[in-house]
Amino acid sequence: MDAHRRPLIDRTPALLAEGYAWLPNRMRDSNGSVLRTRLLGRPALAVRGPEAVRFFYDESHVRRHGAVPAPVLDTLFGQGAVHTLDGDAHRTRKELFLPLLEADPVARLTDHVTTAWDEAVRSWSERDRVVLFDEAAVVLTRGVRDWAGLPPRSFDAEPLALDLVAMVDGFATPGPRHLRARRARARQETRMARLVEEVGSGDLVAPADSVLERVARHRDPAEGPLDSRTAAVELLNVLRPTVAVSWFVAFAAHALHRWPAHRERLRGGDAEFATAFAHEVRRFYPFAPFLGGRTVTGLTWHGESVPAGGILLLDVYGQNHDEELWGDPYAFRPERLLDRPPGRDELIPQGGGDPAAGHRCPGERVTVGLLEALAVRLARLEYTVPEQDLRIPLRRIPTRPRSGFAVTGDALPDRASAHPSTTRQATTRTGPVG
Structure with a gap:
């Protein structure tokens, strides 16, 4: 029987078992940059590479409406979110x-977050042990809450951080993590919808041109003003991805622990290197x-086909570790991104294409800006890394260092005049990614 006519086995169980390695392993076995498979009961075609990114983001090829599984909507994105829209409706909602x-609002958000970080760091020396993932989540929540115009008295940072982290942590897995994510989203959507209603009724004045004020007054041309629940969804779609940067902060700490030579250039204020370091963290470590x-419609890519109503997959993790693009892709080497800044559709940890017109995450600039600033601050801290499990399991989506990256010691901000050698190095070996 012709290979293209053989029944395809559904690979959803293998995805759940193998995590990040599932698609790259299958692509490697296919000896190419395209793979026919079956996922979620539908025929699927997986593609990789800059040319494939452009193919994937062509709106005549792919639609998002009805494509995102309900469990992901009920945890990560929310029902009716911008991620589920296509065409003009998507572009109009994205204008929100x-x-x-843009540069100035992102700079203000970064200022809020770094102020919250510096305040938090001053308290760490009073504690025996600090888990950087958890602390980063609270710091990012406090910063984005204040920047977005949410009233601090009504939204305490710590419980809000727990819910925002839960939404990300449980979107791709069955079981207790998924149930926590559903409960967290339901709880926060209710709270955010009530907040939007208070702004709409005049009971609460939102800061001018804040996220809260923009969401409360946004109008879709066809639908009119957003209902309070959809507005709550989109408000969370600003808060949640900002707090998700805590994953990258933990990865940055992991990278500085495994390759401490990078610490000196970050401490010295080399802005170009900080950007390259942030990009390399996003490339090297697994997220999406x-x-x-x-x-x-029916599509064909490099001789492989998928019918209309099937699934087109873009292999993000595989492309970010493609030897043809990166050369020695499993080496952590920020210098590669100084030597040759990546093309738009080469480095795709948050998607590809044009963020203004397409489905590439528009918050990518936020992620990079925050990671640059916080990586420098991490490099300037004095701390010891105690014995702990720093392995990063590829079967877990989204993954992170198992321990969350705990530190002990003074954890005080390094003074500008201090020599880099004053930073105490870790006392434990770091396990490999895997």
Whole structure:
């Protein structure tokens, strides 16, 4: 029987078992940059590479409406979110976010977050042990809460951080983590919807041109003002991905522990190196395994086909570790991104294409800006890394160092005049990614 006519076995169980390695392993076995498979009961085509990124983001090929599984909507994105829209509806809704993600607003958000970080660091010396993932989540929540215009008295940072982390942590797995994510989203959507209603009724005045004020007054041309629940969803779609940067902060700490030579250039204030370091953290460490959409029509890519109504997958983790693109991709080497800044559709940890017109995450600039600032601050801290489990399991989506990266010691901000050699090095070996 012709290989293209053989029934495809559904690989969803293998995805759940193998995590990030599932698609790259299958792509490697196929000896190419395309793979026919079956996922979630549908025929699927997986692609990789800059040319494939452009193919994937062509709206005549793929639609998002109906493509995101309900469990992901009920945890990560929310029902009716911008991620589920196509065409003009998507572009119009995205205009809600784009002005907030220009250079000046991002700089203000970074200022809020770094102020919260510096305040938190001053208290760490009083504690026996600090878990950086958990602390970063609270710091990021406090910063984005204040920047977005949420009233601090009504939204305490620690419980809000727990819920925002839960939404990300449980979107891709069955079981207790998923149930926590669902409960967290339901709880926060209710609270955010009530907040939007208070702004709409005049009971609460939102700061001018804040995220809260923009969401409360946004109008979709076809639908009119957002209902309070959809507005709550989109408000969370600013808060949640900002707090998700805590994953990258933990990865940055992991990288500085394994390759401490990078610490000196970060401590010295080399801005170009800080950017390259942030990009290399996003490239090297696993976050999104792949992206998917529903095929509008039958598609063929490099000789492999998928029918209309099937699934097109973009192999994000595999592309970020593609030897042809990166050369020695499993080496952590920020210098590679100084030598040759990546093209738009080469480095895709948060998707590819044009963020203004397409589905690439418009918050990518936020992620990079925050990671640059916090990586420098991590490099300037004095701390010891005690014995702990620093392995990063690829079967877990989203993954992170198992211990969350705990530190002990003074954890005080390094003074500008201090020599880099004053930073105490770790007392334990770091386990490999895997």
